[in-house]
Amino acid sequence: MAATSKKIRLGVLFGGRSGEHDVSLVSAASVMEALLDHEEFEIIAIGLTRAGGLADEDELRAMLPGGLRDRVRLCTSIEAAGSGMRVLPNPPAIGRENGVMPEIIFPLLHGTYGEDGTVQGLFEIADIPYVGCGVLASAVAMDKDVVKRLWAGEGLPVTPWITARAGDIAANPAEIRRMAEKAFGYPMFSKPANLGSSVGVHKIHDETEFYDALRDSARYDRKVLIEKGIDAREIECAILGNDDPKASVTGEVLPAGEFYDYEAKYVRKESRLEIPANIDGEKAEEIRTLAVRAFRAIDGAGLARVDFFLEKETGEILINEINTMPGFTPISMYSKLWASSGVPFPDLVRRLIGLGKQRFEEKSARKTDRR
Ligand SMILES: Nc1ncnc2c1ncn2[C@@H]1O[C@H](COP(=O)(O)OP(=O)(O)O)[C@@H](O)[C@H]1O
């Protein structure tokens, strides 16, 4: 009995209103699978539908692989909170029989409404500890324009870019084309500022492709980045920690196809990860140092994966982006980088939970007014 009372009640939140809904289901299932064999966890599954609502029992069961459905607690109701703003899984709603509520939530949500600070804000209001980056770091990392300004301000190397508003793209595309051609020449890339999974990302080979690419990127966001096309190897590095973040070994993505587009990420089997990356030791060290600096610059917490371009011709390193909730299955780059750095998957999850709790406790101990 004593042992069960010590169990960590981990809420795993997944699904949601994002283009990466399905990726989230896979991440969540693998985290739950990996933890179920460990006595210390009691897992509470919380599913969000594609429409953004809390999944009911049938929906939640359908979101979970068969083997999991009966081994986790299903959280399927949220009742209006009695007082204050404790809106997300509030105590009476979960495990009513014995008042069980998650001690900490792992938001395995990727992309919009999950990785962008919005759900983190909800946790803050509800006073619930959670795994990973806070509101600001999540939001900043999600906006490729803002994060690059922040990094550039810190003197960190980023791919040269121009940001265009959707309105300007519609009103004055020729002007934008002239500007981009003058700044970079071809090839260029266009991408929505806030998205992921390469959705809306285009390689622009010449001027005939320019307008269509920009228009498509602008379908996804008010802001579109136009970047210099870098002929580069793609190297990634995983970060773990709060105030003293550590960098993993580096890994390389070898995409099937011309660049790491949606197909190459999720459909084509020929895409490969190589861990550790086959690059020289000094470059790897430089990348690891930059990854930590990139993480600190956004005031990250818990985890992130920092993605780099290593320019083939010059050996120059550029930070491409940071993902505050990277793909998190045991075979994802993030977890494999840590496994290869001596932190196996269950330990990784345990550490992340510890970091989330530590951050919450530190914050709770801090004064919020002058009394
Ligand atoms: N400036 C660039 N130069 C070369 N390749 C790029 C550039 N920008 C993006 N790419 C390619 O497109 C992929 C997706 O772009 P990225 O900015 O990482 O967006 P996402 O958030 O969708 O992953 C990258 O992994 C890379 O293959």
Ligand SMILES: [Mg+2]
């Ligand atoms: Mg990317």
